[in-house]
Amino acid sequence: MGKRVDKEIANMDKKIETDVSDISTEAAEEIIRKFIREEWMRATKEAGENEFDMVKHKEKKPVAMAIVDRNGKLKAFISLDGTIPTASEQSILKAYETFTFRANAMYFSNGGILVKNTKGQVIGAIGVNGRDSMRENHELAILALEIFESFQRTIKMKIRNQK
DSSP, X not given: OHHHHHHHHHHHHHHHHHHOSSOOHHHHHXXXXXXXXXXXXXXXXXXXXXXXXXXXXXXXXXXXXXXXXTTSOEEEXXXXXXXXXXXXXXXXXXXXXXXXXXXXXXXXXXXXXXXXXXXXXXXXXXXXXXSSSHHHHHHHHHHHHHHHHHHHHHXXXXXXXXX
């Protein structure tokens, strides 16, 4: 019986993998919601109870994030209050650039990262801009990717539990 169950789970995994061939609007919106929450929580954690640190963190510039799907179509976009207009434009450009060249934007302008499914197929890209350093922008893009991967795992678990 154990082998049969393992085989069914393996077959289910294959089905789930093929289902993830694009970034859905729901997934893109979830990335943005959780991204904002994670940024706020990171700010709070970094600041601790030290008021000086909180002031210092508030000096960090707000960011813009863009998400494109497997066709390069803009799926979701957010520009936090206070983001300069060029940062908003650059986040979209980074997402498109990363998707088009199929390379993480770290190679040309940090802040863009490819989104792949479990088969390694490119299903979209995320672009982030607004911080002072390219490294910070790229770290935030990685955070957004981690949020997407977590969202996909949650979806897989829900599908498994329904069967």
